[in-house]
Structures are given as C-alpha cells and as structure tokens.
Amino acid sequence: MRSGPLVAGILAGLVGASFGCGTPHIATATGTRRIVSLAPSVTETLFAVGAGAEVVGVSQYCDYPPQVRRLPKIGSFITPNIEAIIALRPTVVIGLLTSSDLREIHALQAMGIATLMVDDGSVAAIEASIEKIGNKVGRSQAAHNLAGQIRSQLSGIEMRLAGIQPRPVLMVVGHQPLVAVGPGTYLDELLMLAHGRNIADFSTQSWPRLSL
Template sequence: MGLYRLAAAAALCAYALALASPGNAAARMRIVSLAPSVTETLFALGAGPDVVGVSQYCDYPPQVRDLPRVGSFLTPNLEAIIALRPTLVVGLELSSDVRQIRALNSMGYPVLLVSDDSLQQIETSIETVGARINRQPQARRLVAQIQTQIAAIQQRLANVKPERALMLVGHQPIVAVGAGTYLDELMRIARADNIAANAGQQWPHLSMEYIIAMRPEVVLDGSMGTDPSSSSGFWERYPAIPAVRDHRVFGYAEDPILHAGPRVGQSLEIIARMIHPEAWDRAAGGAHN
C-alpha cells in the first residue's frame, strides 16, 4: 500500500500543478487512452499532442505507433500507466469493474469511461471527451460532420431494396456481427437485413447450415481482408448461397471497419458500397449525362 499511496500523492500533485499552470488547459494534460476509439477521438479533436500513452490495440492515426503501450481496456498495465504521470485516463465503460481501473480511481487518478456500442454512444462519447478536455467546439463540429456523412449516405440509399446480408469477423469459429453492435446499426443504415440479428448475441457463432438456410445475398467477410482470393476456397464449397453464386462475397479491412469512433461515417460508406454498389454506379452514370 505504501507504493500506491506514494503514486496517488504524486498523481494528485501533478494534477494540481497542471490546473494551476497558465495557458490552455487542454495543452497541459497528459492523457492515457485505453481503447482505439478513444485514441482516434482524442486525435480527431486535436488533442494528439496531449496523449502520452495508448492501448496495445491502438494503431490510428500513424502517430500513435511510437507512443508507450499500457495494455488494453480490459487488461490495463497499472505500473505503465502510473509511470506516465497521467492527468486523465480515458477508457470504455466495459472496464468499469476491472481491478486496475478501480485502483486508479482509489489512487486519485482522474478516469473517464465512455461507450461506443452504437452511433449514439459514439457521438455522446465524442462530446463527453470533448467537454472533459475543454474542446467542446471541436467535438460539436466532429459530431456534426459524422451526422452529415451518414445523412448523405441515407439519402443515396433511400430507394434501394434491402439485401439479406451477413457480416463475419472470423471463420474459426464463424463469428458474425449480431444485434446490439454499432456494425449491425451500420448494416441497417446501409439497407441490409442482417441474417445474424436474430441470434440473440452481439457476436454470435453461426453454423454453415444456418448460413445456407438463410441464403444471404451479400457476405462481408473480415477474414478475407481486402484480398478477394484469400478465402475463395472456403466459399466456393457453398455455391447454393446466393452471395457465392452471384460473386458477392467481399473482404473488408479491419481499419477502419472494426474501429468504432470518429471514422464511423467512412466505415458506413465502405459497407454501403459493398451492399449497394448500384447506388454509386447510378450516381456516377448520371454525372456523365
């Protein structure tokens, strides 16, 4: 406990000095991020220079690659965090009961937890972080930009027919995007009927028998990355699936699709273009008339 008390005293002292220093409060902070979505938000709000440590999964923007690693939101490295003398630690609500997070709180380190399981939560987390680091105007502009991107895609897809779709994040086992995730929400905005939405789980494990019976018209397969040939042998065994028969099995890159956060509008467009390419082909054709 002696070490914890000493660290807590040092943290409170550093925090008090930061508050007492002249100049912009945001520039004085030492922020540790425990999740990729949080890191992206901080950089999108212009607080990148204040970030002194990130999670092991943070890889965007490129500047984060040289920052110290402090574990993840579920397994934070307490010693590594303390060594960085943070004035703010930002993580996800999922980690609220993690022992290290409770320890940081008890030692006096300011901790902010946000959520990113839906579009609303992503927007709220941006505004919450912005308010906490005194960047409210930047947060409002960022949320407005995301809303504009989404509205433009919704308008483009207004008259398309929904397609039965399946989105996978892994093959062994077959793990799909289910209801209650921001990716399921993006699929619905992209005018897709998610065949895994009724499985009752956020990340359901599906059998091939179920997939064949549900006859998806489009398959988005994260195991393929951006190389359509990488899993061609896997899907060629199931020609009865409409998506396979019609050559509508597409790979997608984890970045940005699996990254909740400020680039969610970009992720939506990527998904929508794979499910409804005709909406963009039609617009391109009209531009030449």
Template sequence: MGSRPLLVLVCAMAALGGAAISPVAGAHGTGNATSSHARIVSLAPSVTETLFAVGAGRDVVGVSEFDNYPPAVRKLPRVGTFLTPNVEAIAALRPTLIIGLANSANQREIHALVEMGYPTLMVKEDSIAEIERSITIIGNRTGHPRQANKVVAGIQNRISKVRRLMSCVIDRRVLMLVGHDPLVAVGRGTFLDQLLALAHGANIADGLPGSWPRISMEYIIAKKPQVILDGQMGTGSSTPGDFWSRFPIIPAVREHRVHGYPTDPTLTPGPRIGETLMMLVRLIHPEAFGSGVVTAEETGPEPARIATASDLAR
C-alpha cells in the same frame, strides 16, 4: 500493427457478451484535462482516435497495445489493453486523465487507478448514438467542445446523405463476419449492425442472441445471405475465399458477392464510422454507384480497394 489485433479485440468482447459497467468518475470531481500540462492516457484505439480528432492529441502520453491510428501514436508508450490495462505502466506516466471503455473485464484495474487518485473517464461506444455522445464527452472533458461538435456533425451529415440517396434501394440479406475459428458475426444492437441497416443490408445474424454471436454454417445456409462481408480471421491455412468456395448453395457465393474488408477502421467505433458506412454501401449495393443513384462526389472519396473472394483464393 496489422488487422489481427482488432479482430482479437472484437472477439474478446464477444466472449464477454458485451457486458459493461457504469462510467467511473474521476477520483476528485470532474478531473478536467484542459490545462497546458495535461497528460492523457487512452485505453482503447477508438478513444485515441477521438482524442486526436477533437484536437487533444498533443496531450496523449500513453495508448493501448492495439493503437495504430493516427500514425503519431505508434511511438507512444503502451499501457496494456482496454480489457487488461497495466496499472503500473499507467501510473508511471503520471496522467492527469485516463480515458477508456466501460466494460466488466477491466473493472478491478480502473477502480485501482481511481483509488490511486487518477481522474478516470469511461465511455460507451456500442451504438452510433453512444459513439457520437462519447466524442462530445471527450471533447468537453479535454477542452475541445467546438471541434468535437464538428466531428459529430460530420458523422451525422454523412448518415443523412446516405439515408437520402439510398431511400429507394431494396435491402439485401448480409452476413458480416469478424472471426472464422469459430465463426463470429456482427450481431444486433452493435454500431456495425446499425451501419449495415443504414447501408440497406438486412443482417441475418439479428435473430441470434448477443452482440457478437457465434454462428453455424447450417444457420448461414438456411438464411441465404446475398452478400457476405468477411473479416478474414482464421487459424487455418485456407483463406476465406477457399472457405466459401465450398458452399456454392449460398447466394452470395454463387453470385460472387463475398468480400473481404479492412478491419481498420471498420471495427473501430470512433470518428471514422462515416468512412465505414460508405464502404458498406459500396460493398452491399455497388450497382447504386454505377446507376447514378449514388455518386463519388455525394458520398466522398472511394475507400481503399476491397478484396473479393477471387482475390482471397489466390
């Protein structure tokens, strides 16, 4: 599965305005899925990644339409999306636990599953803290608390390392886009906004309302971003490189700091957010690596090659 579904997913959340509901408890108390006969259905890619990361992957019997990581999930049955889960498909899998994301769009379906007697856990992953908490909750609920703690510790260690190594680096103004038609940016309060701040990127969309705000070209030009990170989503024939070349007045375009990024794992609020942070550091402050401020040994393996505006324009 390509990157477009993830972009569609994020933009759908933008349309919802980040609305959420409280976690839904299991129909019969805690609804633990720790027995040898556990059958877990995941309703979101990030939840699926977490289940596999904490060691519960073998118990997963169904996943959402957008799941593609780890590769083992590609052969599992699909049960709709986290916005519109398919109640009938989920029930057919006879789950002992259903895990998804708390949001307003799927409230009817989730409550229907609870009424049918299926233990259901909804988690929130809007911020780094919530991502770490969801990993811990899922690990505890599935009987893998020790591995969950290790996953969270790995994220925290990488964040601490970046804070230490980048402490003397000056922020750059950054625009991070997830959509082109319309232009949709990473907004304030999201986990990506927090990762940008950790990477010493000053998010120019922080002044706009909403977690995933629509943004105008006039606003972008006025804010003068020094780096543009573009998710390459669009319905037209032009690539993002072609698009940005029309605006040399923007410092990021003039200084050749327009970059594409891989939407997976970038847009997934799960166990791999440490990798995303490393990628953002490299894109926003590449000179930090060349100058020795940050080394490959200190930050871990280099992420996959990132497309530049020149590449995208070809």
C-alpha cells in the same frame, strides 16, 4: 472503429477525415495534459479533435493514426496494466464502458487519477461520447463540430439510399475464432443504415462466434 470496410467508410472514415485539424498543447492548471487511451476508438477520437499531441499512452490494439504505434502501450483495453499507466503520470485515463475492466478503473480512481468512461453501444452513444471526450480534454468545439459532421453525413447516406432494397450481409470482426456482428450493436445499426440485412441477427449474442 476500424472494424470493416463498410464501417470505415461510414463512421470511422468520418472521424479520420478530421485528422490534421488539431491544435497545440493546452496547458492545464497543473501543466500539460497527459492522456492515456484504453481503446482504439477513443484514441482516434482524441486525434480527430486535436488532442493527439497530449496522448502519452494507448492500448496494444491502438494503431491509427500511424504515429500512435510509437506510443507506449498499457496492455489491452479489457485488462490494462495499472503499473504501466501510473508510470506515464496521466492527468486523465479514457476508456469504454462496454469493454474495460471496471475493477481496474476503480483502482485508478482510488489512486486519485481522473477517468472518463464512454459508451459505444449505438451511433447516438458514439456521437455523445465524442462530445464527452472533447469536453474532458478541452476540445469542446472541435468535438461538437465532429459529432455534427458525422450526424450530417449519416443523414446524407440515409437519403441517398432511400428506396434501395436491403441486401443480406455478414460482417466479420474476428477470424480466429470467427466472430460476427450480432444484433443490438452499433455495427448492426450501421449495417441497417447502409441498407444491409444482418444475417447474424438470429443470434442472442452481440458478437456471436460462428462455425463454417
């Protein structure tokens, strides 16, 4: 979720604003919940809804909030390390449908490890994913409140920007190689919400590589 100043201010910042409102460990039927997160946005959501203390492992790209950097790493969200995940004895593994290797997820499921794969393809999908994650980790009300807060603040932004002429914008999410936000992504949706006109919307790819 931390893919640029605009997004940090609109969506990631809304999630981050909820840090510190957590609740203690919640005991499950078999003991304390142990969560492995496969993506930065999942990790941030878990902390935002108050389940941060139950996160026992994260992807190598997870670096927020700061305490996440001390947690064991289980590889990338595209190719997670199965052995590293199993060693953490998770009660649930949570990742993204759009970026995870589903073969690895199926392998975890075959071993009897609970998984939850959520969608981040649009703002509406992200809001739904927050609630799904909250339901999975026993933080339904906190997740519902967070999703509602995001919807409310995004609506407020739309109202404040009503009538403003869209400006051409290029959002870059990678530098080597140069990767931009393309059409049909949630970042493209946020650009439009912020009255930006994505100059990379000509591409047929969601994350086009550009040359200077």
